[in-house]
Amino acid sequence: MKTVKLILWSLSLILCAGSAQAQFNFNKLIDTVKKVSEATTEIDEPREIEIGEGVASNLLGAAPLVANANLQKYVNLIGRWLASQTERPDLPWNFGVLDSANVNAFATPGGSVFITRGLLQKMHSEAELAGVLAHEISHVLRKHHLKAIQKNAGAGLMGDMVGEATKNNSNRESLGKIVNFGTEMYARGLDKSDEFEADRMGVVIAARAGYDPYGLPAVLQTLQGAKPQDSDVALMFKTHPSPSDRLDILETLLPAKLDSYASQPQLTERFLDTLGIK
């Protein structure tokens, strides 16, 4: 901020004797400088949630929820229990099963997490579901998507968003652009290091919540059996490191750190009952 003040001060010195026209440009310049400086600052939690709600609404526009209230409630209870074991237990956590055969899961900033019907169908137990939800929760905890949006959306756009008056029309427009950009991020994917971090955190969160932490690696093993070129897994494979690479990293950590929790429940029956498989 010191630099910004210095720039503004210099500008005002240059322009202090200027005409009305110069004065107008000066105001615009101040605005731009402010935006750029604000784009590098942290987005506060209410705005994080606001962006996330917009992205969640878009995802639901692409694929609706599976029409099964019992299942949706079940996934929310597991998700909220997992989130309660983290450093952001009071975000407006919300979980949804999307009615799509695509195999994927998404986390939006501020605490909305989605899993597709296609991915759920590949699972065998509640511990596996918990492992995947905990991976997604970790993206929210570390603000991976928010940071990726901030990094890639362009300073001007982010500056509008974090500016003082969010309620005016131009800022609404900026929010819309950021939300659309944020939705497209799921087609590009995050940095590999973010995915590895979410894996490392996900197994710990699952164990903290009392589940067998081997649920996430079990899902990755199943995904390893899929053919990456198949249409229902293509995007997931494109936007994530390979299941083999992810398993290699988990293998260096799980047996050493979490084996004493491996006898915690998998809750296979409750999972299959809720999914209607008996």
Added chain:
Amino acid sequence: MRTFPLALVFVACAASTASGLRAAEVAYTVRAIEMKQEPLTDAATLASLSEKSPVEILQRQGGWARIKSASASGWVRLLSLRFSPASGEGQKGDSGIKSLFNVALTGSSGTVVATGVRGLSEEDLKNAQPNPQELKKMRSYAANKSEALEFSRKVKLAPQSIDFVPAPTAPTARAQTSAGSGS
């Protein structure tokens, strides 16, 4: 192979629902490993498996899998197994569990056939339009912290205090090595 016998699918379903695992899940050992009598590191060794031995997974328990190899059955570390894409061909049990699931899960929506793989392709994500009604519906399913706590107590999920594990010093070095050797 598209006309996989229906009877076999049903058998696969029955087996998978009983164990929580798909029937005849085939995997390969990532390295030479020892097959144990019980899911314990210090249990008696029943057999030694060389790298890339095909095995059938019978059961999963924590970090261990009960497997059947050509010579014996016993326990090995879950993470010493990998499912290569080639082995995916053998996973016909998947379609079994999937079809049952579809009937049970989407009975009320009746839109399964129409939705198909619609929705979440790259193109779909780029053109996605907001759906505030569905967002509102999703909000209505949210659980609060006390509901979640009650839910966990029902099945005795005991919360634990465990620290996050820091990134290994070279987080992707190992992965890159293993990926590189595969080509």
